[in-house]
Amino acid sequence: MVRPALRSRSWRRVYRRTPGGEAVVHFERRRPGKPTCWRCGRPLGGVPRGFPYEVRGFARSKRRPNRPYGGYLCSTCLAELLSKAVVRGGL
Numbered sequence: 001m002v003r004p005a006l007r008s009r010s011w012r013r014v015y016r017r018t019p020g021g022e023a024v025v026h027f028e029r030r031r032p033g034k035p036t037c038w039r040c041g042r043p044l045g046g047v048p049r050g051f052p053y054e055v056r057g058f059a060r061s062k063r064r065p066n067r068p069y070g071g072y073l074c075s076t077c078l079a080e081l082l083s084k085a086v087v088r089g090g091l
């Protein structure tokens with residue numbers, strides 16, 4: 001039996017064969033989900049899906065769209081909110 005922390009299903013089980021021919025279980029973190037828009041919940045485009053340590057290596061421009069609220073709001077919601085903001089004078 002593995003240590004209690006690894007029995008949780010928040011760890012992915014990966015079966016690997018060692019050079020000696022033995023099958024062993026490796027425990028890996030599940031990959032993060034797709035980033036979503038905080039307003040409508042739809043998946044965001046232009047935002048990479050990966051562990052923070054992977055994404056950290058990317059150029060800033062490869063991490064999220066370079067526009068106001070890029071990486072938080074989808075383009076549709078931003079356009080909608082901005083058109084309202086013009087009327088009311090702020091988001």
Ligand SMILES: [Zn+2]
Nearest residue numbers: 037040074077
């Ligand atoms: Zn949205």
